């Protein structure tokens with residue numbers, strides 16, 4: 249990884265402002281973000297968001313979609329029966345795209361600026377907390393997950409889609425080749441951004457394995473009900489639940 253632009257690599261250094269880098273970078277790529285997703289996943293990303301939404305949303309639910317970006321998970325939640333979705337993101341230009349799509353799709357999704365680590369939502373106010381491809385980008389992951397627990401009502405559900413770190417498996421060399429060689433080149437070509445898609449594999453390498461993420465959720469008090477690997481193990485879907493008051497803490501599934 250010697251040819252990485254130093255800005256993408258340095259943001260994982262001690263003391264670097266990763267949150268500011270992430271906010272600026274997603275703002276800069278917002279115009280080509282959806283197209284890049286479709287190309288990079290061969291159109292599968294919409295399907296994963298629908299699947300995550302169907303796993304947690306019940307008819308009439310109030311949903312918080314964190315790191316909502318251009319809104320695709322929020323719209324999948326409405327499709328799955330949610331009555332209302334609040335999409336929050338730190339990158340304003342992503343929200344501009346989400347609102348434009350929302351005008352054509354549904355008036356029941358509202359998008360606003362908000363940080364997953366400090367939510368502008370009351371305790372126990374949502375039935376579902378979900379996020380697609382955000383948690384890997386949050387330096388203080390525990391703080392974001394504690395906020396999820398706070399705003400979820402008891403018995404509420406959590407869905408997280410993310411690209412996990414792959415420690416082993418025969419597909420690992422192929423996945424690494426895809427993320428380290430193909431994605432940055434495609435990303436530069438499609439988004440025109442120098443470092444965004446170089447940052448992506450670095451952020452995956454600095455993230456958790458699916459098992460580690462499960463342990464994290466359980467450690468914070470969630471009951472993890474399902475972990476599903478998608479796209480040849482390169483994408484993980486974690487489904488969890490906030491226990492009811494007085495319910496015993498769950499162990500690793």
Ligand SMILES: C[S@@+](CC[C@H](N)C(=O)[O-])C[C@H]1O[C@@H](n2cnc3c(N)ncnc32)[C@H](O)[C@@H]1O
Pocket residue numbers: 270271274275314315316317318319320321336337338339342362363364365379380381382385386
């Ligand atoms: C890879 S994009 C995913 C967007 C969308 N969820 C999707 O599925 O396409 C990650 C998004 O998370 C946002 N983000 C990163 N850190 C955040 C934080 N602490 N709070 C809220 N949003 C955040 C970024 O601005 C970006 O829009």
